[in-house]
Amino acid sequence: DTGVSQDPRHKITKRGQNVTFRCDPISEHNRLYWYRQTLGQGPEFLTYFQNEAQLEKSRLLSDRFSAERPKGSFSTLEIQRTEQGDSAMYLCASSLTRRPFFGQGTRLTVV
Amino acid sequence: AQTVTQSQPEMSVQEAETVTLSCTYDTSESDYYLFWYKQPPSRQMILVIRQEAYKQQNATENRFSVNFQKAAKSFSLKISDSQLGDAAMYFCAYRRGTGTASKLTFGTGTRLQVTL
Numbered sequence: 001d002t003g004v005s006q007d008p009r010h011k012i013t014k015r016g017q018n019v020t021f022r023c024d025p026i027s028e029h030n031r032l033y034w035y036r037q038t039l040g041q042g043p044e045f046l047t048y049f050q051n052e053a054q055l056e057k058s059r060l061l062s063d064r065f066s067a068e069r070p071k072g073s074f075s076t077l078e079i080q081r082t083e084q085g086d087s088a089m090y091l092c093a094s095s096l097t098r099r100p101f102f103g104q105g106t107r108l109t110v111v
Numbered sequence: 112a113q114t115v116t117q118s119q120p121e122m123s124v125q126e127a128e129t130v131t132l133s134c135t136y137d138t139s140e141s142d143y144y145l146f147w148y149k150q151p152p153s154r155q156m157i158l159v160i161r162q163e164a165y166k167q168q169n170a171t172e173n174r175f176s177v178n179f180q181k182a183a184k185s186f187s188l189k190i191s192d193s194q195l196g197d198a199a200m201y202f203c204a205y206r207r208g209t210g211t212a213s214k215l216t217f218g219t220g221t222r223l224q225v226t227l
Contacts, residue, residue: 003155035212037188042115042202042217056214091156098144098206100215102156 002026004103006092012109013082020078023107025094032075033100034067035091036060043091049075082110113138117206117218124193126227131178132221134190134203142208145179145186150200155187159201162186164208190223198225 005024013019025032030051035043046065048056051072061067064082069075079086087110093100114137124130136145147159162170162179169177174194179185190197200220207213 035215040202040219042117042219043215045214045216048214099158099161101158102148104153104155 001098004092004094004101006090006103007106007107008106012111015082015084015110017082018078018080019082019108020076021090022110023075023077023090023092023094024104025074025092026096026101029094029096029101030072031095031096032069032101033093034075034077035093037089037091037105038087046077046090068097079108082108084110086110113140113143113207113216114202115207115216115218117203117221119221120190121222121224123224123226124190124197126193126195128193129189129191130193130223132190132201132203132223134186134188134218136184136186136205137144138184138205138207140207144206144208145177145190146204146206147175147177147186148202148204148217149197150220152199156167156202160188193225195225195227198223 007022032049034046037043047067049069064080067077089105091105092103116135143164147160148156149159150156160172174191176189202220203218204215
């Protein structure tokens with residue numbers, strides 16, 4: 001499978017715990033995006049990388065959230081001290097041109 | 112800021128019939144792209160069709176076509192000969208045209224049901 005891969009697919013965590021998600025983009029795609037999708041809503045932009053540089057961050061990305069893309073390949077999104085409001089689907093997308101391809105997402109449930 | 116509005120939370124269509132999903136957007140940019148994405152249950156979002164704002168001709172992809180009204184800032188999706196596999200959430204999305212890295216702004220989606 002040469003698509004965007006996200007791991008894990010599902011994560012249940014207790015409030016206050018830290019979680020980390022991983023995204024493997026399509027090979028050679030230099031642009032990588034993270035979005036958050038809550039129930040009944042469309043995806044909302046969180047952050048964007050071009051190669052290893054994080055070029056844009058949404059105001060939605062509080063200081064509990066951090067994203068990295070070392071070496072410009074895979075990316076991780078970490079949420080510290082999770083809150084119930086963090087429960088959502090976290091989507092990763094990658095692109096080489098103007099067409100992004102999405103992964104299947106990581107569904108986070110904070111209990 | 113750009114906004115995308117989908118005013119139909121749910122739509123239903125009979126198999127083989129035609130359905131139109133509505134989308135309006137607000138922007139002050141002149142160069143932008145519009146997209147329709149399909150998100151089947153528990154599956155990844157896939158691109159259905161794309162329209163460049165500078166093109167007057169409406170985009171088509173097999174059974175999918177758009178009605179792009181730039182002055183009215185309207186971008187509807189028409190699905191012809193609907194199939195059971197078309198059942199999904201459909202999201203309208205906007206991105207600026209400048210540069211190649213601009214993020215997508217999505218609407219809230221329309222859930223399409225396809226009945227026999």
